[in-house]
Each structure stands twice: as structure tokens, then as C-alpha cells.
Amino acid sequence: ACIGCNQACIGHFQLGLSISCIQHPETGRELDYSAKPRAAVRRKIIVVGGGPAGLKAAAVAAERGHEVHLHEREAQTGGQARLAQLLPRRAEFGGIVTNLTAEAERHGAIIHRRSEVTRDLLLAERPDAVILASGSKPHAPPFEGEAAQMVHVADILAGRATTGPKVVVYDWMGDWGGSGIAEMLAAEGANVRLAVNHHCASASIQTYVRFEQVARLHKLGVEVHPWLRLYGGDGRTAYFIHTPSREAVVMEDVDTIVLNTPNLQEDGLSRVLEELAIPYELAGDALSPRTAEEAVYEGMLAGLAV
Template sequence: MTDAMFPHLFRPLTIRGREIRNRIVSTGHDTCLPEHGLVNEAYIAYQEARAKGGAGLIVTQVAGVHETARYTSHLIMATTDDCIPGYAELARRCHRHGARVVSQLFHPGREIMESANGMLAVAYSASGTPNERFRNMPREMDAAMIAEITQGYADAAQRMYRAGLDGVELVASHGYLPAQFLNPRVNRRQDEYGGSDDNRLKFMADVLEAMRAATGDDFIIGLRISASEKDEAGLTNAETLAAAKGLGARIDYLSVTIGTSATIGGAVHIAPPMNFQAAYTAPEARAFKTALQVPVFITGRINQPQEAELVIARGEADGCGMTRALICDPEMPVKADQGRFDDIRACIGCNQACIHHFHRGLPISCIQHPETGRETVFGSHPVTTHPRKIMVIGGGPAGLKAAAVAAERGHHVTLFEAEPRLGGQALLAQLLPHRAEFGGIVTNLTRECALAGVTIRKNTRVDASLLHEFAPDAVVLATGATPYLPPFETDGEIRVATAWQILRREVKPGARVVVADWRADWIGPGVAEALARDGAGVDLAVNGLYMGEAMPFYVRDATAASLHRLGVRVTPYARLIGTFGDTVFLQHTASELPIEIEGVDMLVLSSGHLPFDGLRSEITALGIEYHGIGDCETPRTAEEAVYEGMLAGRAL
């Protein structure tokens, strides 16, 4: 099956004499799992799950090489020998499953997000060139500090070598310190580290040579770099390619990505949301693969093995970073190798529990697979010794996950859905612009139910009579929510619709629309964009600090770009008061002064939801054990719904 379907993806690759079993790479990504700056059991278990699932190469998250490298409060530090035992155990556990392990070595330069104590840190860079995104004004490194940091890279590499890892990867991507030295618009030095292309490359070359001298001939030393930083002041393809050529035999592989941490527009590419096409970065790698004599990897929205196979077959890269695909389904490589394509839980690019958790300082996970990042707690679901008859009411994400887990554990599970289709609100979410892939959560959870043996009855509304007739041992209530209609004054001149009605095309949109967005999440901006694309003039009035306040950063920023291009006017701090004539009246939530938007013919409400739990009293009256989950408890997001579904399935 592997040879027929994936003649390239599952072909081994040898780097520095070390064979990598396939071309699937879990690229370096922060997890917020390590504690106290050290690798811990939670992080080892996380990476071991991906090694066991068949990944060929695992690149561990960034490890700081100097005290000034602390760009977050939860960075792993490789500055003392204290790091060696954790890395040694991680390598041992991943090696026993056949994966190779490489650690990223890192200094952010001016790209510092936060400090451990809440105070602003002193940032250092090649020059005193300010950072736009984090608003850091860095100090220029002197020669002594450059030498100290160069030695820090070498010492960290030696510790990884002693720990038994297969190699290290110098992080020069996304505008971090090596890229700051390379970039002539950031590096304005006139000494041996600046003023010419060769001088700007010297820092990176010195670091690579120092790492090689500190390790062994069989130790892999790779480089990660952005082909293009996607910013006017960022590195260009030509500059990056010239640098890669100039480094020559100093590197054993090149891991290519795009974007920069330095700007909002460039940072979107660090974890591109579903606004971007699958494998959209792959053409960026072709020039590097053509010009270089070392293997080239590419990453960026490569979520399915079929996509990765095509990238390699087209000669764009030698391997594919499939990080979020492996966060969503650690067993994706094994399933693909066995031809179990329908069983792969495909990443939908929502960014909600992976990078969004990281940005909030929380351990990463996946909305579809809450076991991710919680391997030490939910590594497996215990098989029951007392199978029971379980009724799950509601076929949205919460009910589907509860049913799948309960059946996997050995219970006899029947799921009842009142509508002809499974999915609940996910069916609406996929109708928003750039959110079509969100429907994949329904496909994936439905498959989990099928594999576990869940009986599904659609077009069946449960009432007291059916409860009594079915006589379950326990009920999982997952009946979702309905739109909340807030009270406001109106004379009825302006038509009013809910976001649900707009998405379902139940009402004809107006030509001049105000979207009142209380949630400050995906729904209001999505509806506003949909209406604008249909030709309406749209104002988005957000009862929040800014549009998309509750959204993952990169999803928010990509959405902001779309709204701006479409001319949607965004008003923050806006509380809905009412309508009169053709005017929508709002109040500025900070100043309490009025805001008026005139010439309006439709008001669309994105005002949150009310729990729909009408069967709770009937279940209680019959004395049946029940577990309420998801929006029927209180409306939130798909992440909470699936997580609570998993907990309910385990609790039965």
C-alpha cells in the first residue's frame, strides 16, 4: 500500500549517516508543556505519542542558548547541564519507536513576547532597529555579547549531543536573531558582522561552525529559515537563497517556512489559518531544493499525507513539516502507511487549541483531539468492565465525542439527532467565509463513532415517551443552544435578523447592514464579510476592545485583512441600544457617549446563545443518570464541547 500510494512520502532519507524512516516531519513548535525551563514527563509523553504514531523526524521546540533568549516565560533553556537528563529520556523514548529527534536551538533577538515576572525585558539585536509587533527597541549587541551567544549555541549543541539526540536545528526563521543579522534593513552595523552580504552572514556561519566543532561528525546540524518574510522590511527569497548557498556544507538540511514574527501580517504565516490553501508554501521551497545539495523540508498547511506526497513528487521538497496534522492525529503516519485514509483525523486549521493556547500561556491541545497535550492523563481510555446502555441526545461535536469515547470503552451507545444531518452548530460555522474546513470536525468525529460501533439515529427527536421506551442506563445530554435575542428598543423600521438566519439564507440581506457583535469571536466578522462579499455596505459594531477579541491571533489578523480589503467599517467598544427610523443607536462602553449609524436597512445580531436543555427535567423525573455537556450547559465553543464529550464518555 505504501509503495503504491506514497512512493515518495514513505521512502527513507539519510542525513549524516542517520536514516529517517519517512519524510513526515513534526517541526519545532512551542507547547507550554515543559516546566521550570526543563523537559518534563508531559512533554516527553507528548513527543513519544508522535514517535509511536510514525513520524519520521521530530524537531523539539526551541531551547534557549543564552539568558537573553527568554522570549516567553515558559522557554526550555539549554544553558546548563540540568537540561541533559530530560532530553536524554525524550530521545530514548522516541528512538524506541523508530523516530529521529533533533532539537531547535534559539535566540529571538528583538522578538521578545513577554518576561517571567511581567516586566519588559531588555531585548538585543544586530542593531537598534525596533520591532513593530512587540514594540521592542533593542540594544545593539557588542562583539563580546556576540561571542558569548555564539558560544552559547555551541554549548547547547554539545548538551544535545551528550543527551543522545540525533542533531540540532539553528532557528533563523521568522525574523529571529540569525535573520536579524542577515537582514540589511535590520542589521545596520558597519563592523565585521554588517555592511556587506558576507559580513551579515558571518554570525550564522560562526554559530554553525561552533556547533559542529562542539559535537561530532555524525551529528545532524540543520537550519530553519523563512524563504520570504512576507513583509516590506523582511528578508526576500533572493536574500535567503543567497545565504543558504553561502552556508554550503555547514548545514545538513534546510527547513523552509515563510513569514516573520516581527509584523502582524508576517506572523500570520507562523501558523496559517484555514484562510490559506493547503500546501500554499510549497512552491517557495523549489528554488532551494534546486540550488542546494542538502535535503530541503517545507512546512505550511500540509495537513494530509496525500498533499505531502504531491509536494515531494513535484520536486518542491524532500520532506514535509506536518506539525498541526500530528497535533490533531499523532497516528496519521501509521494510518496512512496502512491505507486507513478515512481514519485520519484531519487538521482543520482552526488554530483554536494549538497556537491559541500557546499565545495564552497554556499547554497546547486540539479541539478535535483533546487527548493531545494531556497524554499523561488521557493517553488511553479505560475499557469498562460493566457495559451499559447509553443514550446520547444531540449529534453536534459534544455528543459525537461522548458517543465515540463511551463506545470505544465498551458501552452500547445510541446517538439520537433531531435533524437529518449530524454536526450541530459546526454546520453553520463551515458556512462562514474561509471556514469551510471547519466542517471536517463533523466528518472526523462521525468516523470515530463509526469505528467505535455507535448506533446513530437521525431525524429522531427525543421526548419523554422515547426516553421511557428506550430505557437507557445513562443519558448524555448534548442538545446545544439557540440564538440569544437581547432586549433593545426599536420602532420596527429596520429589519432584524440573527447570524444564524443570514448563514442559512432564511432572510434576504439588506443593502446597508449593521452587524452587532457581542461575542467578539468568529461569527460577527464572518457574517460581516459574507454580507460584504454579497455587495452590502457593512458596519461591524463590536462590543469588545477590537474585532475578534476572542479569536486566535492569526485567525483574527487574517480576518481583519479581509474586512479591510472589503471596506467593512469596524467600530469597537459598541453596545447595542436600539433602532429608530434608519438609524442604529449604540453606546461607547468606555465613554458612555452615543454612537449613531445612519442609513441602515438591516440589523444582524451576533449576541450569543442560550442553552437548549428542555429534556433535563424529564430525565431527572425518570431517575436516569445523566451528564450535560457542551452548549446545553452554557454556550461556549467547539473546544469545550469536544473536551466535555470526552470527559462524559470516560465517566460513564
């Protein structure tokens, strides 16, 4: 079922790229990936992480005939997609979790929830190969000085943090995270300034969706400040650098700085796998944090590689 993101279909078309689908990367690549080659030997595969990359990897590996066990340490599959669907008008995006989970289960992958893969588990299960799709974690960029409060978008969506009434959202990514959290906080009554290190808000989002998002921000009174890179803070003041001119931009009377910045991959288990001489494939944010499109595509490739 379509999740209405427009990213790999009309978004690709407008960029002059071949159209595809973020949930089903076989689309547009049918000659290469529509028919999955059966595995010559049935192997035991452990997939670490139940986000989009892990779910797609499990589905493809199981479809090829392997015994596949996906381990997700949380109570639900989905990874960061579960948080993304909590942003305003993004509930439909949660369909990527439902769809990919169903695909994995339909092909026979066994999903273990609240299950973390450790050295002991690997020694007990003795898999023939592992697909490491363990995702990523929030990361704060280097920051000069101190700020009254600094939180990450993911912390707010997960209920781990709240903000004060006067907020500056620093949007390094120019994607749904920055503009979406700005809209959410403004709708809840906060005074929000959106400092985005791009030429406009939602710059990384497909144009039709971006126009609607920017319109909502305007109606909510969110001040959008383009071309800004966060430099530091001092109490209730945030300091930015205007990227093209290199001049300072100062924002005062700030209670909270909300970060929408690149994550850091969680690939620590790779060292354990190397020590145990277990072959493994990396996919999604565990390889390099990007979007769900890259994660699902790489999950497919990992499922074909084992």
C-alpha cells in the same frame, strides 16, 4: 485531520496555556485521558444531539465498551459547526464534523439521524444513562425600541433570513460569526458596518487568523467600530453605547441589524430525565454556550463519566 482553526494549539501557546486540539482534547492531556478505562458493566447510553459535544461523548462512551445510541434530530450531524463552515474561508472547519462522526462510528456508536429524543422514546428504550448535548439556540439581547429588521447570524447561514443593502452587524462575541458574516455580506455587495464589543474585529480569534480576517474586511470596505454595545433602535436608526466612555453612538440609514450574540442552551429534556429518574450528564452548549473547544472537551468527560 487538522481543520486549521489554530485555537487550541498555537492559540494556547500564545496565551501561555498547554497546547491541545479542539477535536482531540486528549492531546496535551495524554497522562489523564489517552487510555480510556473500560466500563466495568456494559450499559445502554443515549446521547442527545449530534454536534461536536455529542459526537465526542458517543465516541468515548462507545470506546469504553458501552452500547451507545446517538440521536440527531436533523438529517446531518454537526450542529452549529455545519453553519460555521458556511462562512467565508471556513469550509475546512467542517472537518470537525467529518472527523468526530467517523470517530464515533469507528468505536461502534450507532447514529440515528432525523430522530428526536422524547419522553416516549426514553420510556421505550430505557437507557441506563443519557448524555445531554442538545446544543443551543439563537438569542436576541434586551433591546429598546424597534428596528426595521433584526436577524441572527445563524438565521442567515441556515437560509431562514436575508438582509437589506445597508447592514450593521452587532458582534458581541468578537469571533468568526461577526467578522465572517460581515465579510460574506460585503462580498455579496451590501454596505456593512461592523460594531464589535471588543477592542478590534475578531478579537476572540487566534492572532494569525485574525490578522488575515481583518485584512479581508478592510479590502471589502467594511467599517469597523470597536467598543460598542447595542442599546436599541428606532426605525432605520441603531443606537449603541461606547463601552469605556458610556457615550451614545448613533448609526443611521440601517436596513438590517445582524446579531452575533450569545446563544441560550437547550436543556429542556433535563426536566424529563429528572422526572424519569434517568441519570444524565450535560456537555457543550446544553451546559453553557461557548466554543467547539469546550464542547468537545466536555463531551469527552461525559463519555468517561457514564
